[in-house]
Amino acid sequence: MHTTMGKAGGKSSASASARDGTAPAEAAPAGDRAPLKLEQFLPYQLNVLASLTSLALSQIYARRYRIGVPEWRVLVTLGQFGVMTGKAIGEHTHMHKTKVSRAVAFMEKRKLLVRRVNRADMRETFLSLTPAGRAMYEEVAPHALDFVRRLTEILPAEDREAFYRALRQLTERSAQLVAEVSEPDHD
DSSP, X not given: OOXXXXXXXXXXHHHHHHHHTOOOTTOOOOGGGOSOOGGXXXXXXXXXXXXXXXXXXXXXXXXXXXXXXXXXXXXXXXXXXXXXXXXXXXXXXXOOHHHHHHHHHHHHHTTSXXXXXXXXXXXXXXEEEOHHHHHHHHHHHHHHHHHHHHHHTTSOHHXXXXXXXXXXXXXXXXXXHHHHHHSOOOO
């Protein structure tokens, strides 16, 4: 970084600028001239959309069913597939194994799911919903589907189709990019 000497004997122009309120010559571009704007950066936009959507939906099931996002994901995944391991739930929901484990323990305590040991591998357990868990899933599902309807009703049908197609394509491409970054260098 190049600094110029100011009148104060050895002080940089940045220090002088700070005193007189002017921006230093090395200052980053401001506002419209910035090469990367967070609010226009697709990964950030997707994150904001996911966060707001998840927050709005979670308020529905947190209030009605006293469960959080991880429990909701476990509930819906087991409702969809019936029986799964915790590891398979983590892979399907993209949740860390710790979150899955805590959600499973919470749901087991509330008698929403049961564990059965895999006799072929005693370290692994199969998870499934109890009748109370299944009833909760059956009650939650219409509320979740109604939420999606309300969320997307602002889009014309053809835009909705294009959005879901683009979402699938971006998800597939993101998975490819993760795999590329995860590959060890073979140089």
